[in-house]
Amino acid sequence: MSATEMNKLDALLREATVTESDAYQEARRQMAVCNACRYCEGYCAVFPAMAMRREFETADLTHLANLCHGCKGCYHACQYAPPHAFGINIPATFATIRQESYAQYAWPPAMGRAFEKNGTIVAGVATLFVTLALLLAVALVDPSKLWTAQTGTGAFFRIIPLWLINALAGASFGFAILAMAMGAIRYWRGTGGLGGPLTPAPAAEAAVDVLTLRNLGGGGHGCNDVDDSFAQQRRWLHQAMFYGFMLCFAATTTGAIYHHVFGWKSPHAFFSLPVQLGTWGGVLLCIGTAGLMRVKVITDPVPVARKLMGGEYAMLGLLFLIGSTGLLLLAVRHTGAMGFMLALHFGLVLSFFAVLPYSKMVHGVYRGIALLRNARERRAG
Amino acid sequence: MPDFSRVYDVLVVGGGNAALCAAITAARAGASVILCEASPPPLRGGNSRHTRNLRTMHPGPTQVMTDSYLEEEYWDDLRRVTAGKTDEALARMCIRASQHAPDFLASCGVVFQPSLSGTLSLSRTNAFFLGGGKALLNALYRECARLGIVTLYDTEVQHIKVEEGWATEAVVSHAGFPERIRFKALVASSGGFQANRNWLREYWGDAADNFQIRGTPYAQGTILKDLLAQGVQEVGDPTQFHAVANDARAPMEDGGLAMRLDCVPFAIVVNRNVERFYDEGEDVWPKRYAIWGRLIAQQPGQVALAVTDSQAVMNFLPSVYPPYKADSIAGIAAQAGMDAAKLEKVVADYNAAVVPGTFTPMTPDDCRTEGLTPPKSHWARRIDKPPYYAYPLRPGITFTFLSVKVDDKARVLMADGKPSGNMFASGEIMSGNILGQGYLAGFGMTLGTVFGRLAGEGAAKHVRN
Numbered sequence: 001m002s003a004t005e006m007n008k009l010d011a012l013l014r015e016a017t018v019t020e021s022d023a024y025q026e027a028r029r030q031m032a033v034c035n036a037c038r039y040c041e042g043y044c045a046v047f048p049a050m051a052m053r054r055e056f057e058t059a060d061l062t063h064l065a066n067l068c069h070g071c072k073g074c075y076h077a078c079q080y081a082p083p084h085a086f087g088i089n090i091p092a093t094f095a096t097i098r099q100e101s102y103a104q105y106a107w108p109p110a111m112g113r114a115f116e117k118n119g120t121i122v123a124g125v126a127t128l129f130v131t132l133a134l135l136l137a138v139a140l141v142d143p144s145k146l147w148t149a150q151t152g153t154g155a156f157f158r159i160i161p162l163w164l165i166n167a168l169a170g171a172s173f174g175f176a177i178l179a180m181a182m183g184a185i186r187y188w189r190g191t192g193g194l195g196g197p198l199t200p201a202p203a204a205e206a207a208v209d210v211l212t213l214r215n216l217g218g219g220g221h222g223c224n225d226v227d228d229s230f231a232q233q234r235r236w237l238h239q240a241m242f243y244g245f246m247l248c249f250a251a252t253t254t255g256a257i258y259h260h261v262f263g264w265k266s267p268h269a270f271f272s273l274p275v276q277l278g279t280w281g282g283v284l285l286c287i288g289t290a291g292l293m294r295v296k297v298i299t300d301p302v303p304v305a306r307k308l309m310g311g312e313y314a315m316l317g318l319l320f321l322i323g324s325t326g327l328l329l330l331a332v333r334h335t336g337a338m339g340f341m342l343a344l345h346f347g348l349v350l351s352f353f354a355v356l357p358y359s360k361m362v363h364g365v366y367r368g369i370a371l372l373r374n375a376r377e378r379r380a381g
Numbered sequence: 382m383p384d385f386s387r388v389y390d391v392l393v394v395g396g397g398n399a400a401l402c403a404a405i406t407a408a409r410a411g412a413s414v415i416l417c418e419a420s421p422p423p424l425r426g427g428n429s430r431h432t433r434n435l436r437t438m439h440p441g442p443t444q445v446m447t448d449s450y451l452e453e454e455y456w457d458d459l460r461r462v463t464a465g466k467t468d469e470a471l472a473r474m475c476i477r478a479s480q481h482a483p484d485f486l487a488s489c490g491v492v493f494q495p496s497l498s499g500t501l502s503l504s505r506t507n508a509f510f511l512g513g514g515k516a517l518l519n520a521l522y523r524e525c526a527r528l529g530i531v532t533l534y535d536t537e538v539q540h541i542k543v544e545e546g547w548a549t550e551a552v553v554s555h556a557g558f559p560e561r562i563r564f565k566a567l568v569a570s571s572g573g574f575q576a577n578r579n580w581l582r583e584y585w586g587d588a589a590d591n592f593q594i595r596g597t598p599y600a601q602g603t604i605l606k607d608l609l610a611q612g613v614q615e616v617g618d619p620t621q622f623h624a625v626a627n628d629a630r631a632p633m634e635d636g637g638l639a640m641r642l643d644c645v646p647f648a649i650v651v652n653r654n655v656e657r658f659y660d661e662g663e664d665v666w667p668k669r670y671a672i673w674g675r676l677i678a679q680q681p682g683q684v685a686l687a688v689t690d691s692q693a694v695m696n697f698l699p700s701v702y703p704p705y706k707a708d709s710i711a712g713i714a715a716q717a718g719m720d721a722a723k724l725e726k727v728v729a730d731y732n733a734a735v736v737p738g739t740f741t742p743m744t745p746d747d748c749r750t751e752g753l754t755p756p757k758s759h760w761a762r763r764i765d766k767p768p769y770y771a772y773p774l775r776p777g778i779t780f781t782f783l784s785v786k787v788d789d790k791a792r793v794l795m796a797d798g799k800p801s802g803n804m805f806a807s808g809e810i811m812s813g814n815i816l817g818q819g820y821l822a823g824f825g826m827t828l829g830t831v832f833g834r835l836a837g838e839g840a841a842k843h844v845r846n
Contacts, residue, residue, distance in 0.1 A: 036639040036701045039433055039513030042494035054699050076519060077512030079430045079637050083423055221492055221511075228519040230492075 020058060023096040027061045030088050033080055040074040044215045045374050046090075047074070052377060063191045065097035066363075066370040069215045071223035071234070075303035082302065095305035102362050105190060107182035114358035119310020122359050126318050126351040133347025137339065146339040153265040159339040160346060172353035179357035184365050191373065202375035209371045210364075213238060226299050234295055241288025244323065247281025267333055279330060285323035289316045315360040322348045383531055385560045389415045390844040391837075392551055392564035394538045394604050396420065397427030397597075398514075399808025399829030399836075400570035401521040405489060406837025407568070408528040412844050415562060416525065417536040417553060419571075419599040424635075425518060425534065427572050428596035428780065428809065428825070431637040432514035434507040435486075435826035437479045445483070445493040445508045452476050455506075458821055462671070466817020474789050475815060475831050482830040483508045490520035503667065507823040514826075538604055541567060543611040546795045547802045565803065566840035569793070570833065572809040573781035574602020575622055576634065581778075584620040591683035593627050595641075595777040598634040605785065605810055613801070614786035614794045617813020623820045624674020627777025629684055630702050642772050643697040645673055646760045647742070648689035649731050650774070652680040655723035657731070662759035665745060666697075671820040678776040685774040686717050688728065692766040696742045705771040710764075713771045732763045780825070784813030791835035803843055805836035 034040070034050060041047045046068050053060055072091045080086035103112035114121050137146060137159065145158050157165075188194075209215060216223055216235035225233045255274040258264040268275050293316050296309065325345040332341055356362075393404045396418025408414045418425050438455050439446055455476045459467060483493060494511040495504060503509075510517040525532055533555060540552040548567040553560050574580045576598045581589035594600075609615050631640035645661050646669070652658050659676050663669055677685045688710070707713045710728050711721035731753060738748035738761075745759045785793050785806050792800035808829040815828065 032699075032701045033639050035699050037513075037637075038698075039638075042509075042511045054695075073512060077516035079513060079515050080639070081423065081515075084635065085632055228516075229523060 021097075021100055023093055023100060024058060024061055027065065027090075027093050027097055028056045030086075030090060030093060031056045031061070031064075033086050033088055034074075034090065037080070039079070040077060043073040043077070043218060044069065044071060045209075045371070046094075049374050049377065059191045061097060062101045062187075063370055063373060065094040066101060066187075066191075066366045067215075067374055068094040068098070069213070069367070070095055071216055071218055072300075072303045073218045073224050076224040076228040089303055091303040092305045095308055098363065098366070099305070099308050099311075101187070101366065105183045105187040105366075106358060106362075107179050107186060111179075111358055114355075115311070117310070118308075118359065119312075119314040122311060122314035122318060122355050125355050126314075126321075126348060129351035129354065130344060130347035133343045133350070134340070137343035141339065148336050149334055150338060151334060155267055155333070155338070156342055159342050165346065168350055169353065172350055173356075176353050176356035180362060180365050183357065183362060184369060187366055188369055191369075196376065196380065199379075202379055203372060205375040206368065206372040209375070210368055215371075224300075225295055234292065237288045237291035237295065239288070240284045241292065241319065244281045244284025244286075244288055245319070247277045248285060248323070248326065249281075251275070251278030251281055270330075275330065278326060282323040282327045282330075286320055286327070289320040289323065292316055293320070312360050315355075318348065318352055318355075322352060383415070383533055383555070385555075385562060388563045388565065389413050389531070390564065391415070391566045391568060391840045392417070392538075392562055393568045393570060393837075394541075394551070395427060395570035395572060395808065395810075396425050396532075396534075397429040397570065397572065397808060397829065398432070398517065398521065398826055399429075399810075399833040400427075400568070401489075401518070401525060402485070402830050402833025403568040403570055403805070403807050403837035403840070404530050405521065405524050405528060406834045407566075407841040407844075408525070408530050408837075410838060410841035410845075412566075412841040413531075414528075415531040415533065415564070417533050417538050417551075417555075417562070419537045419601075420534065420597065422534050424597070424599075425522070426515065426597075427600060429514045429518055429829070431596050432510075432517075432823075432826050433638070434503065434509040434823045435479070435482060435830060436503075436507050436821060436823035437482055437827065438476050439480060443483070443508075445495055446504060446506070448505045450506045455479075458506075459815070459824070462668075462819035462821050463815075463817050464819065466819075467815050471787075471789055472815045475828060478831040478834075479827045482827060482834075485834060486510075486517065486521075486830060489524040491517045492520070503822055538562075538571065540607055541569075541604065541611075541804075543608070543613075543801075543804075546612070546799065546804075548804050566843045567804045568833075568836045568840050569604050569608060569785065569804065569806045569810050570808045570829070570836070571604045572597070572600040572602070573622075573812070574600065574605055574783065575778045575781045576600040577602050580606075585678070588678065588683050591775060592624070592678065593631050593636060593640070593775050593777045594634045595625070595627065595636060595638075595779050600780070600809070602781070602783075605783065608785055608793070608804075612796050613804075614796050614798070615783065616786040617782035617784040617817065619781075619783040621818055622675075622781045623671055623779040623816075624678060624776040625670050625779065626673035626677060626685075626687075626774045628700060628702055629773035629775040631775070631777065636777070639701050640777060641670070642687065642700055642774060643670070644687045644689055644693075644700075644772055645669075647693040647696045648687035648772075649727070649757065649764065650685050650687045651719075651724065651727055652677075652685050653682045653719075655719050655727055657727060657755060658685075660755050660758050662745075662749070662757040662761055664759075665743070667822060673774075674776040674778065677774055683776055686719065687772045687774055688713060688724070688764060688769065689771070690764045690766040690769050692762060693764075694770050700772060705773075706768050708767045708769070710769060713769050717771055717773060728764055731757070731761075732765060735761050735763050779820070780809045780812065782813040782816060782818065784809075784811045787811045787814055787832070789835075790839050791832045792839060803840075805839050807832035807836040 080088040103115040106112040222230035222232040225231045251274045329341045390412035391407045391414045393400045393416040404414045404416045492511040536555045538553050542549045551562045576594045625641045627640045705716040710725045714721040714724040734750035734753035748761045750757045750761045791805045793804040
């Protein structure tokens, strides 16, 4: 047998031994019912995308699952929802597939396992980083500086040197971006590749879908956030979280530009651009994450993949802590508590960067790609 | 625990659209209302759970419907499907009132959507509920809760005491315990008897065992039978029902809409003896889907097989279960358990009789057979492009026609022709007043909404006086 034949045989063997998970098989069974029913076509992008298909390959199911925003409209409207024999529960099934796809397309691939006990991992990393940050601050920072009010230019950097902040944050964030970009490429290829030339119109449509969370509008009147009544709570809370997060990011970026381009050093005045961006960003981030956790607690548990809630609570909790410690840091920055609060906040932010590519946060990447693929498919007819 | 000691103004029997519209209308008019639904909460709503739209008259385009659909056309459609077995005055009243049905439902929180796809193109005549019937029910039950209507689940009304045309009290089983409910007016909206196989056996014998019940298993006809036994006037042929061609592999109950197969106009259909028995291409499917259930019910073993090929398979909605698929007709016959030679001959005879034409899937075309009995009048194309596909069919019963007689105020009529003092009816339990046979898509929900509102209004008015 030649080497190429051996390779071919190897590939065939690999293909034959890759079995689909229960969630994929279950989703295929459910899609067969949904595609013959189609009552949900008015709810979100998933059902028109489903109607374009007759066969549901693994890649199709991954795509549809990542297109699903988990609004639960289809579950509460379903004539076949449990306890009906068909037991159709798309939100829970698709959530499970999403999680499996995060693991499958993670980079480096071995890190996919981090999605298995994601709540424990995210919470554990955050705890570890905060502990380390506090211990190292106590061990390495001159106590006369750590516990007394620091004022004037470079106050923060007397606690944690700027080069260290840049090195740690830059390296961890840089790696997170690389890992998520690799994940995006792997996901794009795995769910069908390019399939035609890239044009700007579908990308613009997908961007609008992302920025407005159109698919959390339930066809105009809202989603089933909590029960079979309609509301837009999750949409607005997610918007608060998303734009709050973006404002915080903008605050850090403007701060860096002030420092490196204009030579304006922190701490900045309360009404300066970076502090204003960070303040309102922090407030929105806290409102959004706290609100989303509340919705998770009170929502009807059936259309929810309970196994995944740990990772979701952990990430929401981490973001809430980052937002709230940022605000506290602002409040105490001219007092002796600043050093402690800075170490706490920095530890949390670093842990966020470290877990970023292996957390619920990656849903943004895959959801964005799914919306782009969907916009392209719709145009192709 | 509900208060069984008090006297309620209105008792509504049933929990589907017709019952809820009656309960909401009565409560809005100031009546105290108690509603008994036989099912547990997740399966509430009778057959309404499986519905998707209602047929409404409208003089011009609305947000959810295109063009216009006027009384004469609506009446003409109804007259044709019922072959005149209807009550024109009652039907026209219902048609006129249907114009206001969507607004009433919207006032209860029901959301409508424009029709987007599917093979039944109905966006001119029918208003579609966003998410379908269960979403409609969710909104109506929420409105009931808002109005303070006492809603009992797992509560079967077993008997209504009727004395000289007056209903006095109800014997119920509430969560398995016997109770009595006293009331001043009754609205019976508890559907037909299609899920009562023993009752069907009275007319259909052993064939009844082969009927699939498409909708709720709670449609036992208990109150229908109870009222008819106590001097309420009967209307509608007790042996007849609305039935469609269902996938023979569907659950025997509650399989709902997704089990129906739309392949018939693009296939040929043979019975167990491998013989064709009816013109598959007689008319467009929306006008013919409702006759195929009965056609199959009359075949030996109440089964049939629709055979088609890869050329036609994209012309109809996909089935839930994968079709039989083979590269030869003999292969199809083997999977269906039929005589291969016979099926090959039926297909060959059909293919030989097909005359060339221009195929148009949504409108009657000139693709037909010549010299074949029975003929296939439209969409007849040679079945010769493998792989071949086949779907086993059984009758799927939607509802029965046997009903209590009502007048144009939804009052139940007694055997002497006089209206009952305090009994009203809405929905499938009185559908036979207008539907003597046949069916128009979306008419059941129209009937339920229109007569539900009339019944609720009448019951509340009776209580006030």
